[in-house]
Amino acid sequence: MANWLMKSEPSVFSIDDLKAKPKQTWYWDGVRNYQARNYMRDAMKKGDKVFFYHSSCPQPGIVGIARVAREAYPDHTAFDPQDPHYDAKSDPANPTWIMVDVKCVRKLKRTIGLDELKAEPALEDFVLLRRGNRLSIMPVSEAQWNVVLGLE
DNA sequence: GCCAACGTTGGC
DNA sequence: GCCAACGTTGGC
Numbered sequence: 001m002a003n004w005l006m007k008s009e010p011s012v013f014s015i016d017d018l019k020a021k022p023k024q025t026w027y028w029d030g031v032r033n034y035q036a037r038n039y040m041r042d043a044m045k046k047g048d049k050v051f052f053y054h055s056s057c058p059q060p061g062i063v064g065i066a067r068v069a070r071e072a073y074p075d076h077t078a079f080d081p082q083d084p085h086y087d088a089k090s091d092p093a094n095p096t097w098i099m100v101d102v103k104c105v106r107k108l109k110r111t112i113g114l115d116e117l118k119a120e121p122a123l124e125d126f127v128l129l130r131r132g133n134r135l136s137i138m139p140v141s142e143a144q145w146n147v148v149l150g151l152e
Numbered sequence: 153g154c155c156a157a158c159g160t161t162g163g164c
Numbered sequence: 165g166c167c168a169a170c171g172t173t174g175g176c
Binding site: 056133 | 172
């Protein structure tokens with residue numbers, strides 16, 4: 001069983017948006033980066049734990065916990081010319097882009113801010129904090145997972 | 153709005 | 165295959 005962190009801009013899709021969906025479950029669409037896709041396609045398993053991270057907002061940080069509710073399947077938004085993530089090169093018969101479903105487990109009692117994560121020595125090797133990191137989906141070790149929950 | 157970092161594109 | 169130009173991410 002693996003742990004993950006998934007970034008989302010709350011103005012587009014927030015932890016509260018996820019909670020408001022039926023069964024607090026929704027699909028994670030719009031990933032258009034190969035490394036992030038490969039994590040979803042090759043390594044993410046149903047039941048894996050996920051930190052929900054808010055980016056590009058007043059307080060960037062980890063805001064909640066979710067679980068993978070369905071493993072990788074085609075991202076239909078890639079075939080929709082009206083969708084901001086439309087990709088004309090993705091062939092419906094052999095989709096380039098995939099998504100998973102995530103289910104909200106709970107919101108954290110408070111946002112664990114990026115500044116706080118950076119200040120924690122035990123998170124030195126956290127992929128999120130790596131210089132220049134732009135991945136929207138990344139692995140989190142069990143130790144790192146527990147350190148974050150400890151901060152909460 | 154700025155800008156560092158990095159991925160992608162496309163000419164050669 | 166190289167690499168400059170360009171686009172995107174995301175913190176500040």
